[in-house]
Amino acid sequence: MTPHQPGFSGGTLDRADHLRGNEEALLALRQHTHARLLVLNGFDPVLTTDGALQWIPMAEAGAHVHLIFLGIADDVPHFVALSQSNLDAPSFRSPATAAALAVLGAQDLAIYGTARSLMDWHSRHRFCGKCGGPARAHRGGWGRLCTQCGSEHFPRVDPVVIMLAQHQGKALLGRQASWPTGRYSALAGFLEPGETMEEAVARELFEEAGVRATAVRYITSQPWPFPAQLMLACIAEVQSDTLAIATAEIEDAIWVGKEEAKAALSGDATARFQAPPAFAVAHSLLRYWAES
Numbered sequence: 001m002t003p004h005q006p007g008f009s010g011g012t013l014d015r016a017d018h019l020r021g022n023e024e025a026l027l028a029l030r031q032h033t034h035a036r037l038l039v040l041n042g043f044d045p046v047l048t049t050d051g052a053l054q055w056i057p058m059a060e061a062g063a064h065v066h067l068i069f070l071g072i073a074d075d076v077p078h079f080v081a082l083s084q085s086n087l088d089a090p091s092f093r094s095p096a097t098a099a100a101l102a103v104l105g106a107q108d109l110a111i112y113g114t115a116r117s118l119m120d121w122h123s124r125h126r127f128c129g130k131c132g133g134p135a136r137a138h139r140g141g142w143g144r145l146c147t148q149c150g151s152e153h154f155p156r157v158d159p160v161v162i163m164l165a166q167h168q169g170k171a172l173l174g175r176q177a178s179w180p181t182g183r184y185s186a187l188a189g190f191l192e193p194g195e196t197m198e199e200a201v202a203r204e205l206f207e208e209a210g211v212r213a214t215a216v217r218y219i220t221s222q223p224w225p226f227p228a229q230l231m232l233a234c235i236a237e238v239q240s241d242t243l244a245i246a247t248a249e250i251e252d253a254i255w256v257g258k259e260e261a262k263a264a265l266s267g268d269a270t271a272r273f274q275a276p277p278a279f280a281v282a283h284s285l286l287r288y289w290a291e292s
Contacts, residue, residue: 003288006222006231007101007279011110013071013078020140026069029077030058037061038070038080038115044096045112051103053112068118068141070111080115082122082137093226101279109279113225118142120227121155129153155228161200162188162282163234164289165211167241171261171289172209173273174245174253182274184254184264186282188231201234209253210244213237219288222281233285261290 019025029035039046039054046054058079061067066082104112118141125144128135133148144153164186165172173184189204191197202213213236222231245253256264256272264275265287276282 001288001292003220003233004284005106006220006233006281006284007106007109008113008223008225009110009221010106011114012107013073013111013114015071016069017142020069020142026140029069029072030067030079032058032077034075035077035079037067038078038111040080040115041096042094043116043119044094045100045104045108047100047103052105053108066122066137066141068115068122068137070115078111080119082119082141098277102277104279113223116225117223117228118155120225124227125153157223157228157230159191159197160188160224160229160231161191161197161204161234162186162231162285163201163205163216163236164285165205165209165213165236165238166289167211167238167255170241170255170257171235171286172205172211172238172241172243172253172255173286174208174250177251180274183276184252184256184273185276185280186233186285187250187253188282190229197232197234201236205236205238208246208249210242210246211238211240214239219285220281222284224281231281233281235285235289258290261286265290 035058036055037058039056048054061081067079068082070078070080122137126135128146128149128151130151131146131149133146135144135146135153138145174187175184187204187208191200198216201216205211205213215237217235219233219235221233224231241255243253260272263271264273275286
């Protein structure tokens with residue numbers, strides 16, 4: 001069985017890495033007759049009336065700190081502007097962004113996720129991590145170059161494990177106090193240095209819920225642009241359903257059956273809990289488990 005494709009994945013833009021270090025080629029792309037620029041409000045996507053990402057011709061782009069080259073589709077170069085408004089934008093997911101994510105199609109989600117992660121990285125790396133000197137965007141926005149010592153810096157992705165513990169036909173879900181009332185999702189946590197994915201799954205399950213994993217199975221992955229994680233989705237068999245919840249990590253945790261999960265995933269108002277949003281890999285993981 002193939003997992004449901006997670007949001008922010010499956011993008012088809014040709015990122016054309018071979019052009020990023022060629023300033024003449026990048027200039028030609030910016031001056032291309034059909035080149036277009038993604039419209040944003042800070043980090044928030046601006047949508048058309050039919051719920052798609054909004055683009056404008058490069059001729060209408062105006063002055064910006066830098067243009068990030070996103071890629072090419074159907075011979076059309078795509079860019080996003082690195083301007084002062086998004087350099088200073090908050091990195092958390094705003095209500096406007098959350099609303100947009102609920103309606104964007106798969107390709108638009110993939111493009112927005114890439115643009116969002118890159119802009120957020122630039123906003124947090126204005127200075128060289130080696131000498132502290134000012135750094136400028138280069139390689140089409142896919143790197144930064146220190147103007148003082150010449151060090152190059154490139155965007156980083158932080159790996160995160162996200163997992164369902166499974167025991168006797170039920171799966172473990174948890175919730176954080178800040179989430180909408182009734183929402184439960186898969187448990188998750190960052191990988192630590194010197195740790196495999198399987199070891200991180202086992203550690204996080206024990207730290208957050210007090211359950212011991214006996215086997216871990218990888219299912220799928222998702223780029224998560226808030227700000228730049230790679231979510232590694234897994235299912236873990238555990239020894240027991242006895243919980244010891246770490247309330248500093250999660251507010252609550254529950255065991256759910258497959259029919260309960262299917263009801264929540266379908267949006268049933270009478271379901272025991274509210275499922276994660278469709279663009280989240282936790283949704284894909286729960287659906288995969290419930291239907292397998």
